[in-house]
Amino acid sequence: MTTLILSAGMADDRRPLIKTSLPGPLAAELIARDAKAMSPSFTRAYPFVMDHGSGCWVTDVDGNRFLDFTAGIAVVTTGHSHPRVVAAIEEQAHRFLHMSGTDFYYQSEIELAERLEAKILPGTPAKVFFTNSGAEAIEGAMKLARYASGRPNYIAFIGAFHGRTFGALSLTASKASQRRRFAPLLSSVFHAPYPTASRGVTTDQTIERIEELFTTIAPPESVAAVFVEPIQGEGGYLVPPDDFLPRLRELTGKHGILLVADEVQSGMGRTGHLLAVEHWGVEPDIVCLAKGIASGLPLGAFVARAEQMSWPPGSHGSTFGGNPLACAAGLVTLDLLEEGLMENAARVGAQLQDGLREIAATHSEITDVRGLGLMLALELKTSDQAAQLVQSAFERGMLLLTAGTRAVRLCPPLVVDSDEAATGLEIIEASLG
Numbered sequence: 001m002t003t004l005i006l007s008a009g010m011a012d013d014r015r016p017l018i019k020t021s022l023p024g025p026l027a028a029e030l031i032a033r034d035a036k037a038m039s040p041s042f043t044r045a046y047p048f049v050m051d052h053g054s055g056c057w058v059t060d061v062d063g064n065r066f067l068d069f070t071a072g073i074a075v076v077t078t079g080h081s082h083p084r085v086v087a088a089i090e091e092q093a094h095r096f097l098h099m100s101g102t103d104f105y106y107q108s109e110i111e112l113a114e115r116l117e118a119k120i121l122p123g124t125p126a127k128v129f130f131t132n133s134g135a136e137a138i139e140g141a142m143k144l145a146r147y148a149s150g151r152p153n154y155i156a157f158i159g160a161f162h163g164r165t166f167g168a169l170s171l172t173a174s175k176a177s178q179r180r181r182f183a184p185l186l187s188s189v190f191h192a193p194y195p196t197a198s199r200g201v202t203t204d205q206t207i208e209r210i211e212e213l214f215t216t217i218a219p220p221e222s223v224a225a226v227f228v229e230p231i232q233g234e235g236g237y238l239v240p241p242d243d244f245l246p247r248l249r250e251l252t253g254k255h256g257i258l259l260v261a262d263e264v265q266s267g268m269g270r271t272g273h274l275l276a277v278e279h280w281g282v283e284p285d286i287v288c289l290a291k292g293i294a295s296g297l298p299l300g301a302f303v304a305r306a307e308q309m310s311w312p313p314g315s316h317g318s319t320f321g322g323n324p325l326a327c328a329a330g331l332v333t334l335d336l337l338e339e340g341l342m343e344n345a346a347r348v349g350a351q352l353q354d355g356l357r358e359i360a361a362t363h364s365e366i367t368d369v370r371g372l373g374l375m376l377a378l379e380l381k382t383s384d385q386a387a388q389l390v391q392s393a394f395e396r397g398m399l400l401l402t403a404g405t406r407a408v409r410l411c412p413p414l415v416v417d418s419d420e421a422a423t424g425l426e427i428i429e430a431s432l433g
Contacts, residue, residue, distance in 0.1 A: 018065075020063070056415060077268050100320070101318075262288050267287070344416075346373050349374045366432075
C-alpha cells in the first residue's frame with residue numbers, strides 16, 4: 001500500500017503514513033491473541049493495535065501512523081503522552097505509587113481536590129470524592145443524592161449513557177445491547193425524552209413528560225436527583241436547545257430535587273469551557289467527572305455542594321480512587337487547560353465545525369453537523385454509512401468512532417492544531433467518496 005500524503009508542507013511525522021496492509025502482520029498476530037484471552041464484550045471498530053503516540057498522532061505496532069480524532073474516547077485531553085504529564089507521573093512514581101486516600105492523606109490528592117472545588121462549583125463551598133472511572137463517579141453521586149435527600153427515585157433521559165455498573169446502567173438508555181439480559185436493574189429510575197433539534201424533541205415536550213412523571217408514577221417529593229448529560233455522548237453527541245438546562249435547573253430547584261450533571265465526556269475543557277453546563281449558565285448540585293480529568297490515567301470524581309456531601313466517615317470509600325499518580329497527572333492537566341487548551345478547543349472546534357458544514361453541503365448522505373468545541377458529530381442517513389465512514393477513514397490513516405445510531409463523533413485531543421484539523425477534514429471528505 002502506498003503512503004498516504006495529505007496536507008502539503010506538513011512535517012513527515014504530522015501526516016498519516018500507511019505502509020502495510022491493515023492490519024499489518026504484528027497487529028494481526030496480537031488481534032488473534034486478544035480473541036483468545038479477552039472478553040468478547042469489547043467493541044473494536046477496526047484492527048488498530050497501538051504502539052505509541054504523541055499529541056494527536058498514534059503509531060501502530062507495524063509502524064503505520066494515524067491522526068487520532070478519538071483521544072481514547074475523549075480521554076487524552078492533553079494529547080498522547082504530553083511531556084509535562086509524563087514528567088509529573090514520573091516524579092510522583094519515584095516518591096510513591098499508592099497510599100489509599102480513603103485511609104491516609106497525601107498532598108497531590110488534597111491539591112487536586114482544592115482546585116476542583118474552586119473551579120467546578122465556583123463561589124459555592126463544595127467537596128470532592130475521587131473515583132477510578134466515570135461509572136464509579138455516577139454510582140457515588142447516586143448514593144450521595146439518596147443520602148442527602150432521603151428520597152429513593154431518579155430521573156434520567158432517553159439516549160443517556162452513564163456507565164455499565166448496575167446503578168449507572170439503570171440510568172443508561174443509549175443502546176439495548178448495553179442492558180439486554182442484565183435485568184432486573186434499579187426499579188426507581190424513570191426516563192424522559194432528551195430534547196434536541198436533530199431528533200425533533202422540544203424542551204416543552206421534555207418538561208411536559210417530567211411533569212407527567214411527577215403526577216403519575218414518580219411524585220416530585222420522591223425524586224432524589226435528575227441525572228443529565230449537558231451534551232449527550234454515546235447517544236450521538238446531541239446538543240439540547242438553549243432553554244433546556246436552565247428550565248431543568250428551575251424545575252429541579254422548585255421541587256428540591258438535586259441536579260446532577262454528567263460531565264464525564266463533555267467536561268474538562270472539551271467544549272471550550274471547563275464544563276459544558278457553563279455554555280448555558282447553569283450550576284448543578286453535583287458534577288461527575290472522569291475521562292479527560294487526568295490525560296489518560298484512570299481517575300474520576302464527583303463534586304457536590306458541601307451541604308449535600310455531609311455524609312459521615314465510612315459512608316463511601318475507594319481503595320484506588322484518587323491514586324497519587326492520577327492526581328499528579330490531573331494537576332498538570334488542569335494547568336494545561338488553563339494555559340490555553342480550552343481556548344484552543346473552542347477555536348479549532350469552530351474551524352472543524354465550519355469545515356464539516358462545508359462538506360455536508362456537497363454530500364447528501366450527511367443529515368446533521370452538531371456539537372460544541374471539540375465535541376462534534378457528523379450524522380449520516382444510515383448506521384451503515386456511519387460505520388463505512390469510520391472504516392474508510394481508518395484505511396486512510398485517521399481514527400474515528402461512531403456515536404448514537406448513525407453519527408460519527410470527532411473528539412480529538414485538545415492540543416489539535418489548525419493544520420491537523422484541516423488534515424482531518426480532508427480525510428473525512430475523501431472517505432465519504
